Amino acid sequence: xxxxxxxxxxxxxxxxxxxxxxxxxxxxxxxxxxxxxxxxxxxxxxxxxxxxxxxxxxxxxxxxxxxxxxxxxxxxxxxxxxxxxxxxxxxxxxxxxxxxxxxxxxxxxxxxxxxxxxxxxxxxxxxxxxxxxxxxxxxxxxxxxxxxxxxxxxxxxxxxxxxxxxxxxxxxxxxxxxxxxxxxxxxxxxxxxxxxxxxxxxxxxxxxxxxxxxxxxxxxxxxxxxxxxxxxxxxxxxxxxxxxxxxxxxxxxxxxxxxxxxxxxxxxxxxxxxxxxxxxxxxxxxxxxxxxxxxxxxxxxxxxxxxxxxxxxxxxxxxxxxxxxxxxxxxxxxxxxxxxxxxxxxxxx
Numbered sequence: 001x002x003x004x005x006x007x008x009x010x011x012x013x014x015x016x017x018x019x020x021x022x023x024x025x026x027x028x029x030x031x032x033x034x035x036x037x038x039x040x041x042x043x044x045x046x047x048x049x050x051x052x053x054x055x056x057x058x059x060x061x062x063x064x065x066x067x068x069x070x071x072x073x074x075x076x077x078x079x080x081x082x083x084x085x086x087x088x089x090x091x092x093x094x095x096x097x098x099x100x101x102x103x104x105x106x107x108x109x110x111x112x113x114x115x116x117x118x119x120x121x122x123x124x125x126x127x128x129x130x131x132x133x134x135x136x137x138x139x140x141x142x143x144x145x146x147x148x149x150x151x152x153x154x155x156x157x158x159x160x161x162x163x164x165x166x167x168x169x170x171x172x173x174x175x176x177x178x179x180x181x182x183x184x185x186x187x188x189x190x191x192x193x194x195x196x197x198x199x200x201x202x203x204x205x206x207x208x209x210x211x212x213x214x215x216x217x218x219x220x221x222x223x224x225x226x227x228x229x230x231x232x233x234x235x236x237x238x239x240x241x242x243x244x245x246x247x248x249x250x251x252x253x254x255x256x257x258x259x260x261x262x263x264x265x266x267x268x269x270x271x272x273x274x275x276x277x278x279x280x281x282x283x284x285x286x287x288x289x290x291x292x293x294x295x296x297x298x299x300x301x302x303x304x305x306x307x308x309x310x311x312x313x314x315x316x317x318x319x320x321x322x323x324x325x326x327x328x329x330x331x332x333x334x335x336x337x338x339x340x341x342x343x344x345x346x347x348x349x
Contacts, residue, residue, distance in 0.1 A: 046070040048077035048335045053328055060324050062290070062313035067234035068332040071242055072303035077332060081235035084178045084225035085310035088286030089125070089150045090237065090293045091181050091230045096147055096261070097244060098167045099139065099158055100254045108161060110140040116157055121186025121200050123208050124288075126151030147261040147284060152185040159184050176240060178233025188230060192222035192289070223290055223312065237295045237308035245282075245297050245304055262296060270294035270322055271307050274330035274342045290314075292321035298329075300337045307332060 048068065057064040057079045065080040103110045115136045122129040128151050137145075142158050145151035159167075159181070167181045183191070186200050193211040196218070198204045211217070221229050240249075247255050262282035271294045272281035283296025295308040307329055311321025327344060334341045 043073075045073045046075035046336050048075065049331055050077060053077060053331055054079060056324060056328055056331070060311060060313075060321060061315055061318055062311060062321065064321070064324065064328075065234040065308075065310040066325070066328050067238040067306075067308045068329075069238055069242060069306050070303070070336050071245070071306060072336075076238075078235060079328075081238075082178060082233060084227075084231040084233055085293070085312055086223050086225070086229055086291050087232035087293045087310065088288045088291045089152075089155075089185070090232055090284055090286040090295050090308075090310075091185075092146050092150070092155055092286075093237065093284045093295060094167055094171055094179065094240065095155065095159055095162065095181060096143055096258060097240070097249055098162045098170050099143055100250050100258060101170065102162055102166070103139075104251060104254060108139065110143070111138050113138050114142065114157060114161065116153060117160075119200050120153050120156045120184075121189060121208075122153060122202065122205050123189045124152035124185060125149070126153055128153040144261055147258075148264045149266055150285070152189075156184040156186050171236075174240065174243070176233065176236035178231065179236040179240075180227050180229075180231055182228055182230055188222055189288075192218055194218045196221075217289070217316070219290075219316075232293070232295075232308070232310065234308040234310060238306045241295060241297055241306040241308070245306065259297070265296075267294075270326050271296055271298065271309055271329040273326040274344065275333060276340055276342055279340055287322065290316050290318075292319075292325060294322075294325060294329075298333055298340075300333070300340055302337060305333060305336050 142154040145154035267285040286293035309325040
């Protein structure tokens with residue numbers, strides 16, 4: 001205080017040395033906050049184990065993107081969080097949200113039936129490709145197949161119905177600059193096996209399989225971070241999940257329905273792998289050859305943790321990315337709730 005007074009030429013004021021008890025408390029509290037302390041009764045923010053997480057990510061033979069946020073206190077961890085990654089099926093998350101937004105706006109009816117077109121690729125994950133004859137389901141049912149079973153045929157129909165421009169406009173309005181839906185999943189699969197310009201047909205679907213068996217892949221655009229590709233930013237997706245979970249993107253009923261679809265996802269082997277049974281994880285995973293991806297909300301008793309995790313390997317034969325993401329997710333969850341995680345098996349080291 002005296003130094004500051006000396007700089008201005010003002011005399012030191014004796015009362016600064018004899019403040020009453022209440023003022024002393026406020027002054028100590030203020031100083032503590034400025035010095036990084038916390039107010040009495042307010043627990044410190046979550047301390048994610050950054051050094052251990054960074055080390056784990058850096059050992060991967062490729063590129064890792066990871067973002068975690070404890071929604072309760074706002075603490076975050078990010079590794080390449082503002083980079084773009086090819087997401088495989090994680091791109092279905094913003095597509096689902098836009099579907100429900102358009103339904104809420106009256107632009108479409110989730111319970112209206114749609115016939116699956118013939119020019120939708122049968123390649124990739126899902127159950128519809130095994131059905132014989134015409135398929136006619138409601139948009140709500142297609143969305144369930146897209147999110148629970150990661151059905152690519154259902155996804156491409158939903159993408160056509162809502163329009164990719166609408167999905168990207170919604171992402172732009174939220175300020176999510178590193179996430180874009182640029183093509184249907186069928187077209188993406190054609191792209192990565194050197195059939196980028198081939199029309200989608202059952203005959204060309206067979207050519208996809210032949211090219212894969214012979215190792216005829218194109219590692220260009222489909223595995224790039226170009227906005228002409230389907231891409232996701234880890235921080236973008238984490239923020240999107242936090243807004244969804246917080247009810248900022250849809251009504252309470254629609255929010256609950258979307259999260260229930262994610263809770264029912266058939267893949268729980270990445271961010272949910274080391275989370276103890278009984279703790280819900282609402283997630284959307286993705287994966288294809290060099291890509292491992294998952295995003296979701298771990299619904300801990302003390303509040304949710306949102307995570308977005310992506311791995312892109314340099315070696316097409318390297319499948320270690322998913323396990324690395326699973327272990328990073330375990331560390332992130334353990335930082336918030338140590339009792340909520342399972343141990344890593346010794347044989348897995």
